[in-house]
Amino acid sequence: MTTTAERRIGVLRTMVRARAFEEGLGEEFAKQREHAKAAFGGRNSAFEDYNAEFHIPIQGNIELAIGQEATPAAMCAWLTPDDYAAGTHRSHALAIAKGVPIDRMLAEIYGRATGLAGGRGGDFMLNDPDSGFENSAIMAQLTAVALGHAFAHQRQRTGGVATVFIGDGASNQGVVHESMNLAALWKLPVVFVIEDNGYAISTRRKSSSAVEDLSARALPYGMPGSTTEDREVDRLISTAGEAVARARRGDGPSLLVSRTHRLRGAFEGDSQAYRPDGELEDEEASDALPAYGRLLVEEGLVDDSWIRDIRAGAEADFARALDFAESSPYPEPETAREGLFA
Ligand SMILES: Cc1ncc(C[n+]2csc(CCOP(=O)(O)OP(=O)(O)O)c2C)c(N)n1
Numbered sequence: 001m002t003t004t005a006e007r008r009i010g011v012l013r014t015m016v017r018a019r020a021f022e023e024g025l026g027e028e029f030a031k032q033r034e035h036a037k038a039a040f041g042g043r044n045s046a047f048e049d050y051n052a053e054f055h056i057p058i059q060g061n062i063e064l065a066i067g068q069e070a071t072p073a074a075m076c077a078w079l080t081p082d083d084y085a086a087g088t089h090r091s092h093a094l095a096i097a098k099g100v101p102i103d104r105m106l107a108e109i110y111g112r113a114t115g116l117a118g119g120r121g122g123d124f125m126l127n128d129p130d131s132g133f134e135n136s137a138i139m140a141q142l143t144a145v146a147l148g149h150a151f152a153h154q155r156q157r158t159g160g161v162a163t164v165f166i167g168d169g170a171s172n173q174g175v176v177h178e179s180m181n182l183a184a185l186w187k188l189p190v191v192f193v194i195e196d197n198g199y200a201i202s203t204r205r206k207s208s209s210a211v212e213d214l215s216a217r218a219l220p221y222g223m224p225g226s227t228t229e230d231r232e233v234d235r236l237i238s239t240a241g242e243a244v245a246r247a248r249r250g251d252g253p254s255l256l257v258s259r260t261h262r263l264r265g266a267f268e269g270d271s272q273a274y275r276p277d278g279e280l281e282d283e284e285a286s287d288a289l290p291a292y293g294r295l296l297v298e299e300g301l302v303d304d305s306w307i308r309d310i311r312a313g314a315e316a317d318f319a320r321a322l323d324f325a326e327s328s329p330y331p332e333p334e335t336a337r338e339g340l341f342a
């Protein structure tokens with residue numbers, strides 16, 4: 001599996017762009033919260049009630065993937081829009097890596113009619129069939145849906161694959177295990193990706209799983225499994241490439257575990273009081289993005305000004321997407337019943 005210079009540069013570009021989006025959104029959210037707090041008597045609370053009560057334009061909770069960009073960027077370097085990628089509640093980086101347009105994504109986060117789900121779903125319904133991406137806030141729900149996509153690719157002999165991203169906490173859900181079993185049995189073209197950031201909100205992986213290395217779960221289901229530290233971006237890229245190639249060949253699923261780092265709270269506004277002293281600093285020191293940038297600069301593949309230009313371009317794109325979202329209308333009340341299936 002060749003990890004060409006072009007592919008590596010593309011992965012760095014995606015990581016920089018995803019980081020810029022997440023930081024931009026985090027700043028907007030913080031501004032809106034401060035504004036609302038000042039306007040409404042200094043009361044504070046972390047979750048959706050707060051947003052509803054104080055009319056924060058960002059709808060609901062925001063859960064950023066800052067620190068976790070390497071894994072989706074590496075995986076999507078091997079995917080086309082015809083391949084399916086299922087994300088979690090922390091999936092902006094995956095959406096960007098998969099090619100979801102950020103203007104419609106931000107419009108959905110702002111609950112606007114121009115959003116990916118017409119403003120009905122918010123951050124947890126960033127469905128974009130054109131780029132082959134969707135996410136859900138129901139932990140691990142899309143694992144079984146990914147199997148359906150893989151089954152369709154297999155039956156129609158398209159050569160397409162389905163990838164599904166799952167958090168370390170969500171990986172304990174029954175549906176993940178049932179899906180791994182069935183995918184291996186039917187040799188479905190699936191890649192299971194566990195983003196192990198060590199926490200499910202405030203619950204440490206160590207308190208929810210007896211297995212330290214979650215890729216150990218691949219073997220009993222009959223598929224290859226591997227664990228990669230996400231700072232080893234090149235290894236992430238080649239492991240992802242092998243798993244995707246295996247799926248495309250018809251040899252069945254793989255499980256990739258990435259040890260990654262959640263550099264923000266479980267949600268914006270999370271005080272992270274549950275983290276031991278110094279842990280966040282250690283996590284920041286393990287941030288894959290600056291390390292990979294330095295590596296590619298050292299190798300002469302890019303230079304610092306290239307990285308700065310990509311970042312500046314991404315910030316300008318974010319600003320444009322924000323204008324689009326903020327100037328878009330809310331859905332008309334009379335359309336409220338559209339898109340319902342029950
Ligand atoms: C089925 C289901 N159970 C519980 C929740 C509540 N919940 C939201 S985030 C979360 C933790 C997820 O942790 P992890 O899978 O490790 O993802 P991370 O937040 O670390 O990215 C939980 C339990 C949910 N959204 N869906």
Ligand SMILES: [Mg+2]
Nearest residue numbers: 167168199200
């Ligand atoms: Mg986690």
